[in-house]
Amino acid sequence: MAQLLLGSPAQHAEMIEEAARSSQPGRSVIAASWRRSLLHHRLDPKTLTRPPRLEQPLIRQHRDRAEALLQASLPVMDRLAGGILDTGSSLLLADRHGLILEQRTRAADGELFGLAGLSVGADWSEAAEGTNAIGTCLADGRATVIWRDQHFFARNLPLICIGAPVEAADGSLAGVLNISSSREDLSDVQARLMALAIQDAAVQASTALFHTAFSGARIVTLGTEPGSGPSLLAVDRDDLVIGANRAARRALKLSAADLDDRQPLTDLMADLLGDSADRGADLDRALRSEVTRALHRAHGNVTRAAAALGISRATLYRKMKTLGIARRG
Secondary structure: OOOOOOOOOHHHHHHHHHHHOHHHHHHOOHHHHHHHHHHHHOOOOOOOOOOOOOHHHHHHHHHHHOOOOOOHHHHHHHHHHHHHOOOOOOOEEEEOOEEEEEEEEOHHHHHHOOOOOOOOOOOOOOHHHHHOHHHHHHHHHOOEEHHHHOOHHHHHHHOOEEEEEEEOOOOEEEEEEEEEEEEOOOOOOOOOHHHHHHHHHHHHHHHHHHHHOOOOEEEEEEEEEEEOOEEEEEEEOEEEEEEEEEHHHHOOOOOOHHHHOOOOHHHHHHHEEEEEEEOOHHHHHHHHHHHHHHHHHOOOOHHHHHHHOOOOOOHHHHHHHOOOOOOOO
C-alpha cells in the first residue's frame, strides 16, 4: 500500500473550509458531506489522531445485534474477496452506525490497513471520520466513491474508498459493504469495476436479508432496476402483502402505513400496471405465469406447488379454476 504525497494538512483543510462555506454543497454530494463534517459534526480536517477502536466485548455486542446482516453478507464477501484482495485492496462490512464488523484483507496488507484505521472495531461514521465511503454512504443512502482528496481528514488522503448500502427488509439501511485501497496505480477503470462489484454484492446481501426476514412468506419479484436490484414483495398465505423492499416501495409508492394495512397482491399489481383497458388481462397473464411455473416445478403436484407459493391447496385450486389452468395427471 504505497502512500501518496498529496497536499499538506493545512492546504487540504483550507480547501475543505472554502468549499463547505460556499454554494458548492447545494450542487455537490462531496461538498455537502464536507459541510456536515465541519459544521454539524465539528471535526477539524487537520486532525491526525484517530478515534480509538472498540474493545472486543463491545465489538461482540455490535456483532450480536447485527447477526442477520453478518449472515447475509459474509457469504457474499467470501465470493468477492479473491478478486478484490489480489488488487491489494481491503473488503469491509460496517453496520448501520458505521462500525466495521468484518474484514477481508491479505495477511501481508493487514498491518498497513490497520495503520490506516481500516480494521474491525473502527468507527467510520461521518461523525467520527468525516467524509468517507462508509459514513457518507450511510448519510446519503446510496453507493458512494470517495477518491483520495475528497476525504475530509488529511490523514485519509491516500485512500480510495467505495461503499454500497446493504438494505434491511424494511427498506432502511442495515450496513455498508466497502472496498478500500491506497494503490497509487489504481485507475479510474479499475475503480469503476470495483464499484460495480461492490454494488452487486450489496444487492445480493440485501436480497438475502429480505428472504431471511420473510422466510415463511412467498417472495414475488416485480422486476429489477439497474443499480438497485430486484423489487421484492413478501406475500402471506392469504395473498396479502406483508413486506416490500425499497425498490418495490418506490415502484408501488408504498408507505409503512400501506404495508401495515396488508393490501391484496392483486390490488397492488393492478396499481402497478396502471389504468389501461387491458391491465386486467396483463394481471391475469402475470398470475397465470406464476402459478404455471410453480406447477411445472412441482411436476403437477398441487400440494407441493401450493407450498412453494406459500398458499393453501384449496386457494391454489381456486386460482387454477379462475385462471383456466387445468390440473395435470
